[in-house]
Amino acid sequence: MDDAAIAEWTRDALGHTPADPALFRRALTHSSHGGADYERLEFLGDRVLGLSIATALYERFPDEAEGQLSMRLNALVSGETCAEIGHAIGIPEMIRLGRQARDDGAQTSSNVIGDVVESVIGALYLEGGLATAERFVLSTWEDRLQTVTAVPRHPKSQLQEWAAANRCKPPAYTLTERHGPHHAPRFTVMVEVAGRGGGSATAEGLSKQEAETEAAAALLAQLA
Numbered sequence: 001m002d003d004a005a006i007a008e009w010t011r012d013a014l015g016h017t018p019a020d021p022a023l024f025r026r027a028l029t030h031s032s033h034g035g036a037d038y039e040r041l042e043f044l045g046d047r048v049l050g051l052s053i054a055t056a057l058y059e060r061f062p063d064e065a066e067g068q069l070s071m072r073l074n075a076l077v078s079g080e081t082c083a084e085i086g087h088a089i090g091i092p093e094m095i096r097l098g099r100q101a102r103d104d105g106a107q108t109s110s111n112v113i114g115d116v117v118e119s120v121i122g123a124l125y126l127e128g129g130l131a132t133a134e135r136f137v138l139s140t141w142e143d144r145l146q147t148v149t150a151v152p153r154h155p156k157s158q159l160q161e162w163a164a165a166n167r168c169k170p171p172a173y174t175l176t177e178r179h180g181p182h183h184a185p186r187f188t189v190m191v192e193v194a195g196r197g198g199g200s201a202t203a204e205g206l207s208k209q210e211a212e213t214e215a216a217a218a219l220l221a222q223l224a
Helices: 003-014 021-027 039-060 066-076 079-088 099-103 110-147 155-165 208-223
Strands: 172-179 186-193 199-205
Touching (some): 066 110, 079 110, 155 208, 199 208
């Protein structure tokens, strides 16, 4: 992917014409690719996103208490929401990955996609200032600002609740495999809910936590 393609995507998806396409190339580069990656930009973008959303909520909901504003904020900056935004603006097709990470499915990892969304916000902030980054955030999150009020329940929490409601034992997670290079390991986890009506499912992830989450979601789908 050359700088011209990155510049075109930045204009179309982010609404910004980059003066330095290399900055946005870095924002799209996973650590498995080698060279400068998005992690520092993600750190910065996370704070810019939080400030932009918090300011918008403060202005739009003048009568809401701090607790309700915090619930809205946590939902809007959650990894799940960032991943949804990332899919909507075409992040998966733009991420620069090493071969092993790509083979292991990092391109479709919600964690990675959400991280890259924050990193491109960081790049927008560095190049255009807070106004540029905030303009992108507000335009992209607009529909969610009015309607999202709580963080989606985590699949592991949902499965725990299902087990309790159906008088089964709590979910048990087992790491069954770890493979891949040291810099980009892949984890396989099995979750089992023992008891009448329970079951098991297996899933992979770029971290043990992600694999557990994916396994819980897969089992919930079976039990639905």
